[in-house]
Amino acid sequence: xxxxxxxxxxxxxxxxxxxxxxxxxxxxxxxxxxxxxxxxxxxxxxxxxxxxxxxxxxxxxxxxxxxxxxxxxxxxxxxxxxxxxxxxxxxxxxxxxxxxxxxxxxxxxxxxxxxxxxxxxxxxxxxxxxxxxxxxxxxxxxxxxxxxxxxxxxxxxxxxxxxxxxxxxxxxxxxxxxxxxxxxxxxxxxxxxxxxxxxxxxxxxxxxxxxxxxxxxxxxxxxxxxxxxxxxxxxxxxxxxxxxxxxxxxxxxxxxxxxxxxxxxxxxxxxxxxxxxxxxxxxxxxxxxxxxxxxxxxxxxxxxxxxxxxxxxxxxxxxxxxxxxxxxxxxxxxxxxxxxxxxxxxxxxxxxxxxxxxxxxxxxxxxxxxxx
Amino acid sequence: xxxxxxxxxxxxxxxxxxxxxxxxxxxxxxxxxxxxxxxxxxxxxxxxxxxxxxxxxxxxxxxxxxxxxxxxxxxxxxxxxxxxxxxxxxxxxxxxxxxxxxxxxxxxxxxxxxxxxxxxxxxxxxxxxxxxxx
Numbered sequence: 001x002x003x004x005x006x007x008x009x010x011x012x013x014x015x016x017x018x019x020x021x022x023x024x025x026x027x028x029x030x031x032x033x034x035x036x037x038x039x040x041x042x043x044x045x046x047x048x049x050x051x052x053x054x055x056x057x058x059x060x061x062x063x064x065x066x067x068x069x070x071x072x073x074x075x076x077x078x079x080x081x082x083x084x085x086x087x088x089x090x091x092x093x094x095x096x097x098x099x100x101x102x103x104x105x106x107x108x109x110x111x112x113x114x115x116x117x118x119x120x121x122x123x124x125x126x127x128x129x130x131x132x133x134x135x136x137x138x139x140x141x142x143x144x145x146x147x148x149x150x151x152x153x154x155x156x157x158x159x160x161x162x163x164x165x166x167x168x169x170x171x172x173x174x175x176x177x178x179x180x181x182x183x184x185x186x187x188x189x190x191x192x193x194x195x196x197x198x199x200x201x202x203x204x205x206x207x208x209x210x211x212x213x214x215x216x217x218x219x220x221x222x223x224x225x226x227x228x229x230x231x232x233x234x235x236x237x238x239x240x241x242x243x244x245x246x247x248x249x250x251x252x253x254x255x256x257x258x259x260x261x262x263x264x265x266x267x268x269x270x271x272x273x274x275x276x277x278x279x280x281x282x283x284x285x286x287x288x289x290x291x292x293x294x295x296x297x298x299x300x301x302x303x304x305x306x307x308x309x310x311x312x313x314x315x316x317x318x319x320x321x322x323x324x325x326x327x328x329x330x331x332x333x334x335x336x337x338x339x340x341x342x343x344x345x346x347x348x349x350x351x352x353x354x355x356x357x358x359x360x361x362x363x364x365x366x367x368x369x370x371x372x
Numbered sequence: 373x374x375x376x377x378x379x380x381x382x383x384x385x386x387x388x389x390x391x392x393x394x395x396x397x398x399x400x401x402x403x404x405x406x407x408x409x410x411x412x413x414x415x416x417x418x419x420x421x422x423x424x425x426x427x428x429x430x431x432x433x434x435x436x437x438x439x440x441x442x443x444x445x446x447x448x449x450x451x452x453x454x455x456x457x458x459x460x461x462x463x464x465x466x467x468x469x470x471x472x473x474x475x476x477x478x479x480x481x482x483x484x485x486x487x488x489x490x491x492x493x494x495x496x497x498x499x500x501x502x503x504x505x506x
Binding site: 008115116117119120123129130133134135136138139140143144147148180192193194195197198240241242243244248 | 375383400430431432437439441442450462463
C-alpha cells in the first residue's frame with residue numbers, strides 16, 4: 001500500500017459524496033507520488049449508496065468525476081465489511097498480476113436523512129426475512145450481548161463504558177475523528193438510552209466520510225513519499241445468527257478468522273500490537289480483543305489500560321462509522337501509525353485491522369507489515 | 373413500513389407459525405423452517421411445529437426509533453428458548469416493563485408487526501406475551 005488519504009468524519013451537510021471522495025483521493029495520490037493517470041482500476045466500497053443516495057453502482061460516476069477514463073471500475077457492497085472486501089479484492093488483483101495500481105475508495109453519507117430513517121437503513125445489515133421484518137435492530141443485539149456479558153462475568157455498566165472513554169481520548173488526538181471530546185464514566189446516568197443497557201455512550205455515531213488507498217505492486221513503491229506498508233494477508237469467517245449461538249458472548253467468526261491468519265502467517269498478537277477493531281458498540285470491542293486471544297474470556301476490561309496501540313484513531317465509537325469507508329479509515333490509521341505520522345510512536349512490525357458485519361455475523365481480518 | 377406482499381405471504385410459516393428444523397445428521401434443532409441445518413449444512417432434516425411456549429432467556433427494552441416504529445416504543449426485544457429446544461428472537465408485548473424478568477414463561481400470540489400508514493396494509497406476525505395463568 002503506497003498511499004492513503006481521508007476526509008474528516010462528520011455530518012457533512014454541505015458536501016456530497018463526490019466532493020468527499022475527491023478530497024480523500026487527492027490526499028492519497030499526493031501521498032503515493034502517483035498521478036491519477038497511473039490508476040488502472042478503481043474499486044469502490046459503500047454499504048448503503050443505493051438506499052440512501054438512490055445511486056446504483058456509484059463507481060462509474062466516481063470515475064467520471066475524478067476524470068479517470070482508461071480504468072476498470074466496480075462497486076463492492078457487503079454490509080459493514082464492504083471496505084475490507086474491497087481491499088481484499090484489490091490485494092488479490094495485485095497478487096494475481098491482473099492490475100498494478102489500484103485506487104480503493106470507501107465512502108458513506110449517513111447524514112442525508114433524519115436518524116430514524118437512517119436507523120432503518122442501518123438495520124438492513126441484519127437478515128430481513130427473520131429480523132428486519134420483526135423490526136429487530138442492531139443495537140437490540142448489542143444490548144442482549146452486553147446484558148449477558150455483565151451477568152456472566154459480573155461486570156458493571158460503568159466498567160464497560162471505559163472502552164468508550166478510551167476511544168474518545170484517542171479521538172481528541174486524531175484530526176479526522178468525528179467526536180473530538182472526552183467523556184467520563186459519570187456521564188452514563190445522563191446518556192440517552194438506545195436499547196437498555198446500551199446508551200449513546202456505547203454506540204457509534206451517524207457519520208459521513210470518504211477514505212482512499214492506493215494498492216500497488218512493488219514497481220510503485222519507489223515513487224511513494226512515505227514508507228509503504230505491506231498487505232500480508234486477509235482472512236474471514238462467518239458466524240451463526242445470534243439466536244442460534246450457544247454463547248452470544250463469544251465472537252467465533254473473529255476467533256476462527258484469527259486462527260487461520262495466525263497459523264498461516266505464524267504470528268501472535270499481543271497487548272502491544274497495533275490493532276484497529278470494530279467497536280460498533282463498546283461491548284463488541286471488548287469481545288473482539290477476547291476473540292483475538294489478546295486477553296482471556298471475560299478479561300478484556302483488565303487489559304484495556306495495557307493496550308497503547310488499540311484503535312488509536314478513536315474507533316467506530318469516536319472516529320465515527322461512515323460504514324462503507326470505515327475499514328479504509330482503519331487501514332489509513334494503521335498506515336499513519338506505522339509510518340510515524342500518528343500521535344503515538346509505534347515500533348512494532350505488524351498491525352491488524354478487524355471489521356465485521358453486525359455482531360460478528362461475519363468477520364474480516366487484514367494483516368499489515370512494515371515494508372522491508 | 374412497507375413490505376412486499378409476496379414475500380410476506382411466502383413467510384407465513386415463519387411469522388404466523390413457529391417451526392423448528394431438526395437435523396437428522398447432527399441432531400441439532402434450529403428455529404425457523406430452513407432448507408438446510410445451519411449447524412452442519414445437511415439437507416437431511418425434518419420440520420416440527422412448535423406449540424409456541426417457551427422461556428424468556430434475555431431481553432432489552434429498546435428506544436431505538438426506526439421509521440414506522442414510533443407508536444410501538446419502547447419495545448421489548450428478547451430471546452425465547454422454545455419448549456422444543458431452540459432459541460428464537462422476537463418481540464415481547466402486553467407486559468408491564470417492571471414485571472419483566474429473565475426466566476419468565478411466555479407464549480406466542482398474533483399481533484401487529486407494522487402498518488403502511490395511514491390507509492395502507494397492516495402486517496401481522498407472532499410476538500410473545502407472558503403465559504396467561506389459568
